Amino acid sequence: MSGMPQTTGQVSRAAGWQVIPGGKPADPLDVLAGIGMTITLPRDRELHAQGDRAEFCYRIVSGCVRTIKLMEDGRRQVGGFLLAGDCLGFGTLDSHDFAAEAVTEIVLRRYRRREVEALADRHAALARHLREMAARDLRDAYDRMLLLGRKTASERIATFLLEVAARQASRDKVVLPMCRGDIADHLGLTVETVCRMMTHLQREGTIVIRPGGVELLSLPALRQMAADPRH
Amino acid sequence: MSGMPQTTGQVSRAAGWQVIPGGKPADPLDVLAGIGMTITLPRDRELHAQGDRAEFCYRIVSGCVRTIKLMEDGRRQVGGFLLAGDCLGFGTLDSHDFAAEAVTEIVLRRYRRREVEALADRHAALARHLREMAARDLRDAYDRMLLLGRKTASERIATFLLEVAARQASRDKVVLPMCRGDIADHLGLTVETVCRMMTHLQREGTIVIRPGGVELLSLPALRQMAADPRH
DNA sequence: CGAGAATTTGAAAGTCGTCAAACGACGTGG
DNA sequence: CCACGTCGTTTGACGACTTTCAAATTCTCG
Numbered sequence A, B: 001m002s003g004m005p006q007t008t009g010q011v012s013r014a015a016g017w018q019v020i021p022g023g024k025p026a027d028p029l030d031v032l033a034g035i036g037m038t039i040t041l042p043r044d045r046e047l048h049a050q051g052d053r054a055e056f057c058y059r060i061v062s063g064c065v066r067t068i069k070l071m072e073d074g075r076r077q078v079g080g081f082l083l084a085g086d087c088l089g090f091g092t093l094d095s096h097d098f099a100a101e102a103v104t105e106i107v108l109r110r111y112r113r114r115e116v117e118a119l120a121d122r123h124a125a126l127a128r129h130l131r132e133m134a135a136r137d138l139r140d141a142y143d144r145m146l147l148l149g150r151k152t153a154s155e156r157i158a159t160f161l162l163e164v165a166a167r168q169a170s171r172d173k174v175v176l177p178m179c180r181g182d183i184a185d186h187l188g189l190t191v192e193t194v195c196r197m198m199t200h201l202q203r204e205g206t207i208v209i210r211p212g213g214v215e216l217l218s219l220p221a222l223r224q225m226a227a228d229p230r231h
Numbered sequence C: 001c002g003a004g005a006a007t008t009t010g011a012a013a014g015t016c017g018t019c020a021a022a023c024g025a026c027g028t029g030g
Numbered sequence D: 001c002c003a004c005g006t007c008g009t010t011t012g013a014c015g016a017c018t019t020t021c022a023a024a025t026t027c028t029c030g
Helices: A028-035 A111-122 A122-152 A153-167 A181-186 A191-203 A219-225 B028-035 B111-124 B124-151 B153-168 B178-186 B193-204 B218-227
Strands: A035-039 A046-048 A054-060 A065-070 A075-080 A098-101 A106-112 A174-175 A206-210 A213-216 B036-041 B044-046 B058-064 B065-070 B077-084 B099-102 B106-112 B173-175 B206-208 B213-216
Touching: A028 A065, A028 A106, A028 A111, A028 A122, A046 A174, A054 A111, A065 A181, A065 A213, A075 A122, A075 A181, A075 A206, A098 A213, A106 A111, A106 B111, A111 A122, A111 B124, A122 A153, A122 B065, A122 B077, A122 B178, A153 A174, A153 A181, A153 A191, A153 A219, A181 A191, A181 B178, A191 A206, A191 B218, A206 B036, A213 B099, A213 B178, B028 B036, B028 B106, B028 B111, B028 B124, B036 B193, B044 B077, B058 B111, B058 B213, B065 B124, B099 B173, B106 B111, B111 B124, B124 B153, B153 B173
Parallel strands: none
Antiparallel strands: A035 A106, A046 A098, A054 A106, A065 A075, A065 A098, A174 A213, A206 A213, B036 B106, B044 B099, B058 B106, B065 B077, B065 B099, B173 B213, B206 B213
16 A cells, blocks of 8 residues: 555656746745756655655645555545645655645645755744744644544534635635545545535535535535534 | 554654763753743643743643643543653744643743744754654644544554553553543543443453553553454 | 446444443541 | 542443445546
8 A cells, every 4th residue: 555656747847936026035935946846746646655755845836635644454544635835744754654645636846855954954934934834734733633533523524614615715616626535534534424414514505516526605604513513 | 565653642752862972961952951941830730721822832841731622612632641851832833722731740841932933043953853843743643633533442542551651661550640531532532431441451451450540461462452443 | 428436325233422320539627 | 547528430321423334326537
């Protein structure tokens, strides 16, 4: 279940990040522009396996990535889904604690961790930004623990939908690039339960299920449901 | 076969101090010595509440601390337990994402985050160490997500006992300063289930329950149970 | 249009939670 | 020093939410 041969997709050189009209770099990670490489990967390709030496870290340009922890018997926990702009592996020890796979075809910027670390030693601002990224990841992780440890199935689904919606420009049309199984393994549920809960939400008139995503009809109803153990 | 890291879960465990041949312990956090203050708190006292501005961060000198997230209706998730040497709040955004409370009477060293950050900007080695601490926290958090999302009650208990044992000098006599309710809220279970599972382990001859802790009679049996969904 | 995969729905089973009560440890006061 | 009250732990019976197993339906894509 671990490392597929590292035959990556197309690897291409890339120009730097988008420069803002004004001329000033607005992104603290801009200092990395010179040491990165742009890469395209097909759907379901592994960025890295669980246990791999952490040589690289990444920033998603487009597409969706999932992080995965596996048990020997096949049980799976999806740690999270990364979208455009999200970073991966910047705060990692010697080896990756989880695998990362492309949910859709993805374009990403790849950096050598060695170089990032060296750069961080010279640029306190970058170092600080890396700490902030880690802090945000940690905050999200604690929220997820609460969800996995204490929330009911319907609360998990509602929470998830609101989370994804908050990360996408459109408030109400939510794109779900990942399959039900991924969502289930992310929320600590089964595929069937995810389906049932979403169907339930649809019957209640809270959402509309569409191929590739859902439409949120009532954010208040979802928010209510995200913290209410009863249906 | 990729690695299945079996790590303990909690906030900012200090790395083992490597002893340098010369004879001095080289703790990267030694640079903080001058800006810290030693504090003693009684049992159940809050270090900080959920949502508090994150003015301070801490390092446990002695005793045990629990981190807690609360929902409005009272449901509680204990993020982790901190023991002597562990750090808390070094990688935090503007406000604390969770509360921290003394499980036992504790002695701790308190630092002003502002000063730590300033110091980190000047000392790349400290900055790097802070990133490492965050990385360890994050790794632990991912392990916990797998536990909360996919492990059965007995697996959770076995995992927990092994984790605590690994952090204490004595391999087999494990001190549990926290009550059953804390353990339950840490593992996403109820008090009753925690009791039942521990009783079960005792009847199987795997552990002996003693006031204030447990004695581990068979680590292999526990390790087996930590990854086996069946009893 | 057709095959395979993903999603959805249904029925039955099981694990864990809920409710309730007994038991035990501990600290205070008599 | 022991009685007693309180709090935490343990045990039991029952119930329910979720899972499991199975099958129908829909979607995707060649």
